[in-house]
Amino acid sequence: xHIIGHRGARGEAPENTLGGFLYALNRGVRHFELDxxxxxDGVPVVIHDRSTTRTTHQRRAVALTSSTTxxxxxxxxxxxxxxxxxxxxxxxxxxxxxQSDTVQLELKRDLPIRQVLLLRALRELLRExxxxxxxxxxxxxxxxxxxxxxxxxxxRGYICERRLIDNVAMAKRLKCKLIVFAYQILTREVIxxxxxxxxxxxxxxxxxxxxxxxxxxxxxxxxxxDYPVRYLYLGK
Numbered sequence: 001x002h003i004i005g006h007r008g009a010r011g012e013a014p015e016n017t018l019g020g021f022l023y024a025l026n027r028g029v030r031h032f033e034l035d036x037x038x039x040x041d042g043v044p045v046v047i048h049d050r051s052t053t054r055t056t057h058q059r060r061a062v063a064l065t066s067s068t069t070x071x072x073x074x075x076x077x078x079x080x081x082x083x084x085x086x087x088x089x090x091x092x093x094x095x096x097x098x099q100s101d102t103v104q105l106e107l108k109r110d111l112p113i114r115q116v117l118l119l120r121a122l123r124e125l126l127r128e129x130x131x132x133x134x135x136x137x138x139x140x141x142x143x144x145x146x147x148x149x150x151x152x153x154x155x156r157g158y159i160c161e162r163r164l165i166d167n168v169a170m171a172k173r174l175k176c177k178l179i180v181f182a183y184q185i186l187t188r189e190v191i192x193x194x195x196x197x198x199x200x201x202x203x204x205x206x207x208x209x210x211x212x213x214x215x216x217x218x219x220x221x222x223x224x225x226d227y228p229v230r231y232l233y234l235g236k
Contacts, residue, residue, distance in 0.1 A: 002222035003235035011226030014076040017085035043067035044090040
């Protein structure tokens with residue numbers, strides 16, 4: 001079972017930042033999850049929220065802000081982190097991810113036309129890289145269908161957090177290789193069902209030792225946590 005750093009190492013360093021990824025890499029973490037959105041100038045940037053308010057304390061809509069402007073914002077809390085950590089572009093983060101073993105690239109929900117532009121940019125950025133280590137993930141089925149058409153060589157993962165539909169069946173319809181569950185809806189039986197469908201199983205986001213051990217005993221392939229350095233010893 002892999003221990004995956006959520007947004008780099010969200011609980012231990014500024015999330016989705018170069019410093020956060022370096023912090024985790026330098027301490028042995030080799031599996032990551034991060035969030036990608038399209039900035040106003042068409043550049044993919046690494047940030048979770050639609051707004052910069054929570055992470056930078058400046059109120060800007062990511063979709064309406066250029067990557068240059070975002071790159072001038074400090075996404076670290078100066079009271080607990082010693083250096084400025086800009087909102088990075090994906091191009092800046094990729095050289096660090098070259099040191100990793102697996103990466104879940106979560107594409108946030110957006111208008112289909114913007115997702116097409118994002119996927120075109122992503123295709124170019126990954127052209128010279130080892131795409132085997134990357135998986136495109138999303139809650140949004142339209143995004144996953146577009147990714148299947150535009151980047152068929154990249155595996156895809158369906159993220160789900162509700163029991164309202166047959167999530168395993170949906171992942172198979174989308175031709176995914178991975179299914180990423182909210183850990184709260186996972187059961188031993190669902191994991192068996194997913195594996196019988198030839199899906200790898202990941203889950204998010206747990207920061208509890210006993211819960212991670214339980215999920216490992218149930219057979220999940222990976223666990224996403226805010227504290228990957230703390231829980232690295234529980235992985236393989």
